[in-house]
Amino acid sequence: MDIRKDFPVLVNRDVAYLDSGATTQKPYKVIEAVDEFYKKYNANPHRGAYSLSIEATEKYEGVRDKVKEFINAKHREEIIFSKNATESLNLIAYSYGLDNLKEDDEIVLSIMEHHSNLVPWQKVCEATGAKLSYMYINENYEISDEEIEKKITDKTKVVAITHVSNVLGTINDVKKIIKLAHKKGAIVIVDASQSIPHERIDVQEMDTDFLVFSRT
Ligand SMILES: Cc1ncc(COP(=O)(O)O)c(C=O)c1O
Structure with a gap:
């Protein structure tokens, strides 16, 4: 299986990328998800009563549930987002x-x-x-x-x-x-x-x- 094809940055580069400890390359799925959010849902989560803000909130809080599952946390409230x-x-x-x-x-x-x-x-x-x-x-x-x-x-x-x-x-x-x-x-x-x-x-x-x- 050629995993390289999932990573656009590697497609036209004949290199083995070995610096993932510092920064990982992003596969299409991640790039597309970010792109889709900005194109379809971008608004201020938790702060607006209009539909776009509510959808942005649902997306944002959905990530909290996914992270909770990913690390098997007991409660979703234990997941705190930060910049890094x-x-x-x-x-x-x-x-x-x-x-x-x-x-x-x-x-x-x-x-x-x-x-x-x-x-x-x-x-x-x-x-x-x-x-x-x-x-x-x-x-x-x-x-x-x-x-x-x-x-x-x-x-x-x-x-x-x-x-x-x-x-x-x-x-x-x-x-x-x-x-x-x-x-x-x-x-x-x-x-x-x-x-x-x-x-x-x-x-x-x-x-x-x-x-x-x-x-x-
Ligand atoms: C072990 C370890 N801790 C912390 C950090 C800092 O991570 P961030 O860039 O998310 O602040 C790094 C970054 O490479 C790391 O390798």
Whole structure:
């Protein structure tokens, strides 16, 4: 099966596109859906009583249902739209983080986080006096069980971890991390930006408190 024919940008280019970790190419189906929305339904969702706005609202809310099914969330209200993963991570840090963290609480990150899951937590630490603690990797570029157990302690209030690393390709055992964090009374934010296109994610089974990803 020639999957390339689904991607117009590749049709007249004799290249293998290998930069999907940064930006994925869009297949016809996606381009056509965006095009159709702008041609037939574009209006302000939730803010108008006229028919076009109501149709736009239905389309917009329909996506919430699809995303709920896609990650097997319990309630559609759990799905929060943002501009991208960076904005979602900032939103969690500036809302949950600033409201709930205090001096000497610990935020545990891995050393392989994307900047978008590092800088917001540095800002939260500056504002609250909480401390950052990093889980380091071993010679196989993995976080060992010992490292997880050493860094997630009774002081830990937040663990923010990437599911799959955009630099190393490491797949972190987030279920193990979540289980231990919950035992210690901490919440977990999983950055699924790199895993969501590659594997089925079931948020109820994973038991994460927040899951963040972008549509690219
Ligand atoms: C692991 C990871 N987290 C976060 C981001 C930021 O994503 P966005 O561009 O949606 O803000 C990226 C982008 O490549 C990423 O690879």
